Amino acid sequence: MSKFDYSSIDGHSLQTFIAVLEEGAVTKAAGRIGVSQSAVSHTLDKLRTIFDDPLFIRDGRGITPSARALALREPIEDILNRLHTLSHNGDFDPMRDTLEFTIATNDFPLGLIFPRLRRDLDADGIDARLNFIPAGIPSANLTRTSNCQMLITPAPPNKPDIRHLKLIESKMVCFFDPEVRKAPKTLKEYIACRYVDVRFSATESSQQVLPTSLTSKLSEPAVAVPNFNAVTPFIKGTDLITTQLSVMEHGSLKDLTWAPLPVRTQSRPLFLLWHERYEEDPGHQWMRQRIKETVKSITGT
CATH class of the missing domain: 3.40.190.10 (Periplasmic binding protein-like II)
Incomplete structure (x- = not known):
C-alpha cells in the first residue's frame, strides 16, 4: 500500500487525470489542457504512486484505463466540482470581474451567435475572453472537464450531471x-x-x-x-x-x-450545454443569459 501523502494531490493533477481518461492518449490530453506531453507523463507517475495503481496501460498506440482508474472517475469529478464551487463569489460584476469561457461548437453557431455577442459586449465595455474549440457534433463529455465551460450541439443531453438550455428550434x-x-x-x-x-x-x-x-x-x-x-x-x-x-x-x-x-x-433543436458545476456560478449564469438574448435578437424567436 502506498504511503504517499494524499494531501499533496492538487486540482491540476486531477484535471490531467480526467483529460487522459477521456482522450485515451497522453499526447491528446496534453494538447487539450495546454501543457507538454512530459508534464502529463510526470503527473501520471505522481498519481500512480499516490493510488498505488498503474491507472493507464499501453494498448497499441493508445492507452487503456485500469479498473481502478475507471472507479476513480466519479469521485475525482466530484472533487473538481467542489473545488470550483469554492471559487464562487456572490458579488458578481461583469464590468469588474474576469470573464473567460471556452466553448465547443462548430462553425455554424460560432458565426451566427458570437460575432454579434462580441460586438454587444464591447459596446457595453465588458472585457470577456471567448475561446472556441472546433467540433463537428460535440460530445457532452467535453463539458465534464474544466477546459470547456459550454458546448453547443443538436444532440439532446442524456447525462444527469449535464444541464442544458434550448437556444433554437428550426426545420x-x-x-x-x-x-x-x-x-x-x-x-x-x-x-x-x-x-x-x-x-x-x-x-x-x-x-x-x-x-x-x-x-x-x-x-x-x-x-x-x-x-x-x-x-x-x-x-x-x-x-x-x-x-x-x-x-x-x-x-x-x-x-x-x-x-x-x-x-x-x-423541427431540430440546438442546445447550450454545461456541467452542473457551473449551474450556480454567477459569471456562467450571466454569460448563458447573454447568449440566449443574442440568439433571440438574431432570430426574432
Whole structure:
C-alpha cells in the first residue's frame, strides 16, 4: 500500500487525470489542457504512486484505463466540482470581474451567435475572453472537464450531471441559388438533385438529422465539405442544393434562398450545454443569459 501523502494531490493533477481518461492518449490530453506531453507523463507517475495503481496501460498506440482508474472517475469529478464551487463569489460584476469561457461548437453557431455577442459586449465595455474549440457534433463529455465551460450541439443531453438550455428550434430545408434553379417540389425531384453535404468526420454528417427513410434514397453528395462556411461558394452559380436548418439563413447560408422540403420532417433543436458545476456560478449564469438574448435578437424567436 502506498504511503504517499494524499494531501499533496492538487486540482491540476486531477484535471490531467480526467483529460487522459477521456482522450485515451497522453499526447491528446496534453494538447487539450495546454501543457507538454512530459508534464502529463510526470503527473501520471505522481498519481500512480499516490493510488498505488498503474491507472493507464499501453494498448497499441493508445492507452487503456485500469479498473481502478475507471472507479476513480466519479469521485475525482466530484472533487473538481467542489473545488470550483469554492471559487464562487456572490458579488458578481461583469464590468469588474474576469470573464473567460471556452466553448465547443462548430462553425455554424460560432458565426451566427458570437460575432454579434462580441460586438454587444464591447459596446457595453465588458472585457470577456471567448475561446472556441472546433467540433463537428460535440460530445457532452467535453463539458465534464474544466477546459470547456459550454458546448453547443443538436444532440439532446442524456447525462444527469449535464444541464442544458434550448437556444433554437428550426426545420431542415432546402437551400439553393434562385438565379440558377428552382426548389425541388416533389420527393422524386429532391432525390434526383445533386447536393452539398457537410461532413465533420468519416462518420458524422449534417444529414444525420434527416430521417433514415429519406437519406437511404439519396446518392452520394456531389461535394462534401468540412464546415458550413464552405457550402455557399459551391452552390452559388450552380444547380446544387444543400439541406440544412432554416435558421442558417441568418448566418452561414445567408446568400442563398431556401424552401421547405417536399417531405415532412420534425423541427431540430440546438442546445447550450454545461456541467452542473457551473449551474450556480454567477459569471456562467450571466454569460448563458447573454447568449440566449443574442440568439433571440438574431432570430426574432
